[in-house]
Amino acid sequence: MADFFRWLAQLPPLAQVPIVILAFLAVVGAVLFFIEIAPRRGRRYTIIRLAVSVLVPVVTVFVVGSYTWAAAIGAVVGGILFLVDYRSRQGAGYLLQLWCFLLPAILMLVIGLIVPTIQTAVQAFMNSRGTEFVGIDNFVWIFTQPSGVRTVVNTIVWVLVTPVVSTIAGLAYAVFIDKSRGEKIFKVLVFMPMAISFVGASIIWRFMYTARPADQEQIGLLNQVIVWFGGTPYDFLANSPLNTLFLIVVLIWVQTGFAMVVLSAAIKGVPTEQLEAAELDGTSPWQRFVNVTVPSIRSSLVVVLTTISIASLKVFDIVRTMTAGANDTSVIANEMYTQFKNFETGRSAAFAVVLFLLVLPIVIYNARQIKKQREIR
Numbered sequence: 001m002a003d004f005f006r007w008l009a010q011l012p013p014l015a016q017v018p019i020v021i022l023a024f025l026a027v028v029g030a031v032l033f034f035i036e037i038a039p040r041r042g043r044r045y046t047i048i049r050l051a052v053s054v055l056v057p058v059v060t061v062f063v064v065g066s067y068t069w070a071a072a073i074g075a076v077v078g079g080i081l082f083l084v085d086y087r088s089r090q091g092a093g094y095l096l097q098l099w100c101f102l103l104p105a106i107l108m109l110v111i112g113l114i115v116p117t118i119q120t121a122v123q124a125f126m127n128s129r130g131t132e133f134v135g136i137d138n139f140v141w142i143f144t145q146p147s148g149v150r151t152v153v154n155t156i157v158w159v160l161v162t163p164v165v166s167t168i169a170g171l172a173y174a175v176f177i178d179k180s181r182g183e184k185i186f187k188v189l190v191f192m193p194m195a196i197s198f199v200g201a202s203i204i205w206r207f208m209y210t211a212r213p214a215d216q217e218q219i220g221l222l223n224q225v226i227v228w229f230g231g232t233p234y235d236f237l238a239n240s241p242l243n244t245l246f247l248i249v250v251l252i253w254v255q256t257g258f259a260m261v262v263l264s265a266a267i268k269g270v271p272t273e274q275l276e277a278a279e280l281d282g283t284s285p286w287q288r289f290v291n292v293t294v295p296s297i298r299s300s301l302v303v304v305l306t307t308i309s310i311a312s313l314k315v316f317d318i319v320r321t322m323t324a325g326a327n328d329t330s331v332i333a334n335e336m337y338t339q340f341k342n343f344e345t346g347r348s349a350a351f352a353v354v355l356f357l358l359v360l361p362i363v364i365y366n367a368r369q370i371k372k373q374r375e376i377r
Helices: 002-010 013-037 043-064 067-089 093-123 137-144 146-177 183-195 198-209 221-228 242-268 272-280 285-296 298-313 317-322 332-341 345-376
Strands: none
Touching: 002 013, 043 067, 093 345, 137 146, 137 345, 146 183, 146 242, 146 298, 146 332, 146 345, 183 242, 198 221, 198 242, 198 317, 242 298, 242 317, 272 285, 285 298, 298 345, 317 332, 332 345
């Protein structure tokens, strides 16, 4: 395999691209073979399985250049295909297909989520090197240091302000432009920030907030407007606690488009008959909105609020790019990275556990809402 990659690296870049694409298609084809073709019954599929059992060792010798690896891989593939062939004759191919679909997801969950979660939880009770059990000392440090308390408070402010403002703004925009002239253009303009990464949005707003001395030309848009009206430049990112609110504006700017699109689709799904019946009863537009529209889109509101809340709890890119946590703007995700970079793995893991505990109630609430919706249906 190493020889193959060395050979690939020697080729011109334009020649590497099709080879990589062909390799990717070969992997996809192999996956589809084991999931879709291999479990089927019939003589034709038995012959295909036999041919694959022969071709795999041959290709392995050509690619790897080792007869030992070819024999081992051939034995494994042959055994799997023998089991597949046997089970397909018994009519058990569907169960095998089900496991073929589920097994990669289960392995990814175990390797990428469950195992790291357990390791992080254990590391939170260890010292910085992970060699000694220190109990809850890392958590005590978080909640006794002013910087740690400020970090947790900032995170809570993010999760209280951002979802509410983004949802209200997105809902208002969806209501006011619904069925209006130029609706598609207005929606595209609001949704456009969602196409920008958090780092890109942070750089844009960092330039917006940039402040220079009063005797110099301003390059930040907001400070230039302030100067035009006779004011003095204001350093938006240096003055606490307002600087945290100015950072929150960036996430609101990005997430409002998401809220608008989801809620606009939900509003269009409200039955027209209900709105017309409410209008015949003599209700005002506000009463129809509160008593008919909002209850009808409640499930969408819950999804939007919980999704943005989780994004607010995990916010990292915006803070790291704009202030790096300086001037009392740090949040838990940023502090996790900072402590890990300073080789304080125990404290970093403790911050991760605190973040997990903050996210957990939102996830549980969302799961319960989904369960209630299924029971109603």
